Amino acid sequence: MPKLHQIIEQHWQRPNLILGILLWPLSRLFQVVAAVRRKLYMSGRLKSEQLPVPVVVVGNIHVGGAGKTPVVAALVRGLQADGIQVGIVSRGYGRSGNSVHVLHPQSRSDEAGDEPLMLYRQTGAPTAVGSSRVGAGKALLAAYPDIELIIADDGLQHYALRRDMEIVVFPAADSGRKHLDLLPNGGLREPMSRLRTVDAVVVSGSRGYAEDYRHLHTHIYSSRLEIKxxxxxxxxxxxxxxxxxxxxxxxxxxxxxxxxxxxxxxxxxxxxxxxxxxxxxxxxxxxxxxxxxxxxxxxxxxxxxxxxxxxxxxxxxPVCAIIEPDLAAFVARRLNMFRGK
Known part of the structure; x- marks a missing residue:
């Protein structure tokens, strides 16, 4: 017998009328709470902290499975190729503790999380994890003072960490769907209107630069996976x-x-x-x-x-993301860090 979360997730893909009626009020409540929380951070009523180097958040408004991690790896490699010293911070989902951990060659997934450890090994970029991204960022900069830019893997809704840029990864399969509601009636953490407030949108799973996604944002990038x-x-x-x-x-x-x-x-x-x-x-x-x-x-x-x-x-x-056009160049220019090749 399917579990409750499986029934709800199935509803996100193939909407059930009865479930939609029952869950719609809960989604409106979730929407109000999310909007108020963001407004409190934006107004300064809830504390957020700025790190001494620029921070770029790469996240999503979906619950899982948006293709974000390969995009982060590709962006980090692109910035490194331009000579920029990049660090990575993340929550580190799936690890056994919540304390800050700066990754090293002997780090294990149970202390670092699977995705941060994978990114660390793929890119070689200094990486730190912690339930507080601010704490992780401070520890990372203390260990690697030459870092010029931090990429926050996930954490779009972690407003305690101030950010200089926001990039949302949006799955191409959902770009034309009508049933895109907030939790629990749908799989969104924030409404589609949130896309208008970010700096760029990367449509994952699309083949090449597609004008079909122009309605999502002015700065649209496409990401496809290349199989190795x-x-x-x-x-x-x-x-x-x-x-x-x-x-x-x-x-x-x-x-x-x-x-x-x-x-x-x-x-x-x-x-x-x-x-x-x-x-x-x-x-x-x-x-x-x-x-x-x-x-x-x-x-x-x-x-x-x-x-x-x-x-x-x-x-x-192994897979790697191919992003078109050059997202790393866009980030570097936007932060006045572009150095040329």
Whole structure:
């Protein structure tokens, strides 16, 4: 029997009239509370703090699964390529504690969170996590005083941290949907009108720069995922030969917001999956939890959770975001940090 949250999430995709009637008043209450809270921060009645370097928040108005983390990684790499010293702060969802943790090469996902640890390993950018992004930012700057710009991964609604720019990642699949209500009647944290107040919108899952999304914002960017060769966990230079999988049992495991996208991607690559196992987003993962198979394919987000005794039958599918036009150049120019190439 489906759980309540599964029924509601299904309602977000395929609206149920009765549920809509029951949940609509709760969404209006949520909307009022969210608006009042933001107004209190904007007016200064609730305290917010400015860090000594510019802060760019990359977040979303959706609940999970907007494609934000690959966009953050691509933006950080773009800024680094321009010679800008970039740091990353995040809440670190899925970790065991709430205290500030500045990541280092031996950091584990249970103390750093899976997405921050993945970003740290992908970009090499100094990274800190904490329930207070302000606290994480201060600790990061204390450890790395040369940082010139901080990217806040998520935290669009974390108004205690003042920001110099806001970038919203918006899934292309939702750009034309009519049923986009706030929680719990829909999957939005803030209304669509919030998009008009941010500096840029990145439409994720779109192929190329699409004028179809111009109604969302003046500064529109598109993001698509580029699939990289599947590599053996712990050995990124050793690639999987997909042509030799026909006689082998291949299983896919994913603990992400929308695991079916991962499974469908593998199938589109010609990989026949004997089994798929979807875990909750940010769920813990151990080697002992993996199914028995000749080949187990996992996401990069899940790979950072496995640190000891890496089995030889586990392979990782890496992806990277391609953003068009150049979002990093836009950020650098807007903050007067553009240096040219």
């Amino acid at each position: 060769p599947i590599y053996r966990i712990g050995k990124p230079d050793e690639y999987l030969d997909i042509g030799r999988l026909k006689q082998l049992k291949v299983v896919a495991v994913a603990g992400i917001a929308k695991p079916e996208r991962f499974f469908d991607t593998l199938r589109s690559m010609g990989i026949a999956l004997a089994e798929t196992r979807a875990l909750p987003d940010h769920a813990a993962l151990r080697v002992a939890d993996l199914p028995v198979a000749d080949v187990v394919v996992i996401t990069e987000k899940d790979a950072v959770k496995l640190s000891d005794g890496l089995p030889q039958n586990v392979w990782v599918l």
